[in-house]
Amino acid sequence: MTITTTLPTDILSMELRPQPTTRQRSDDVAALPAALRSEWIKMRSLRSTPGLLVAVVAIGVMLSWILATFVKTDPDTHLPFTIGQTFVFSTWLTMVLAIVMGALSFASEVQHGTLATAITTQPARWVIVAAKAVVSAGLGLAMGVLGMAAGLGGAILGGLTAGDMSGSLATAGWGLLLTALAPMLGLGIGMIVRHSAAAVTGVLVWALVIENLVKTFAPVNFTRLLPFSAAAGLLGIKTAGDSAETMAAALTRVQDAFLFSGYVALAIAIGTALLYRNDAS
């Protein structure tokens, strides 16, 4: 490649430049909209983002359709599945994907060295964390909406009847709160682990294996406080590790919401403290 250009000199006039302006605390808050724009560009400019949304829709449709077509009845109650029940089932998997997405929003920046670029541009590191939290929460919300809509579509495609829909709106609301909070939990995990593969593996193993194992031997008063128990409680669903005993001891949805939010706040707080303490890579 033959280059004929040179760096511009018209933007300089160095000697005439005023003294560099000093940053105040209020400037950091004012920088938030810019950081949000930047995070949004990062999020929408990767092929993995639409890929994730397509995966959420596919999982929602397939899960409801499989339940309607092949399983047909609830194994516990032996009653036929209804649309009112099944539309939210895939939201648990949506939440896991949202946590992974949140973790990658930070860990992949470490992996590719772009975190250093962001921190040299915006030295107030909390601004970057806040922007990532807001944008990933927004995407998590969108994933939740799409997942539930897909679950509804799959249930209709599978020919399920509506059933009792009286609590569906509340369930959808709690589900969307969960999918909005989940990426922030992932973000905190990503900031703590700082490694993409380790963060994703850790989330999946914890969600799908460890927590279910713990439920087999630990007292219910302890297991109901685990993060994914709180998530299942918010959705009002039973997971693989749940028994009649654990379901009976379940917290209320409001308690589960506070509990899950507490895990999110803790992860973000630890991650942010580490981000300030450690050198940026």
Place this chain on the structure above:
Amino acid sequence: MITVNSLTKQYGSRTAVDDLSFDVAAGRVTGFVGPNGAGKSTTMRMMVGLTRPDRGDVTYRGVSYSHLLHPSRVVGAVLDARSMHPGRTARNHLAAAAALAAIPARRVGEVLDEVGLESAADQRTGGFSLGMRQRLALAGALLGGPEVLLLDEPSNGLDPDGIRWLRNSLSAFADSGGTVFVSSHLIAELAMFADDLIVVGAGRLLAAEPVASTLARGEATVIVRTPQDAELRRLLERHGIDAVSTGDQLSVRRTTTAVVSQIAFDNRIQIIEIAETRRSLEEILLDMTGASAEFAAA
């Protein structure tokens, strides 16, 4: 323009940067040289707030980096040209950086044009060569129209055309009043356009001076080819000048061709060839940093 004051960084028991102080003047290209492990990258990372110094500080016209309201409008830094997401296009990579720095989006196209990457703007960076990544990283540094450029090994991966372009560009940037602080292993390359040198070894400052002063450290050697080498050597020694015989020629230090040729002429000694050589900047710097090199060839 840049003031580095008592910068110190320790990793465990190893002192990476040891009480380093120097100034980098505006309107000049300042080379930052030293062997591997000398603390160059750690110093540059501390200069942009990526690594916290244990002691000391760095200021840009009196303001520390972390207190700059718009850091990228004052300092453009390239510390690792590989720092980009492979799945993002060059344009989006810069757009995200511009948005974070509240720089108008039109600058993205301008800087891509300035570094010669406009035709690759919508390609994903995963397919970029190292040279293209260097250009894109430099474009990122230029986004805010900074007055200071901090570049760590910017010519890595560039082809000869690219290196010449970089050299001319950095010189032009400095000529217009900008401050260029550039680390490089290519000392011969650096010698072609740097005005000043900061030389470090084992984290300590070894020299901070104009390139001309560094070059002056390398004493001249006069090489003489003569069939009467033993006789000429004896005559030179009589004048207090040491000469070493190397094959069919004499190597004479701390003198000039004029002095040697005059002595030979006065004593009717035939000279077949006489030349003065000076040690290269690379040789001088290797001598200066040799004792502090962490890794050296056997």
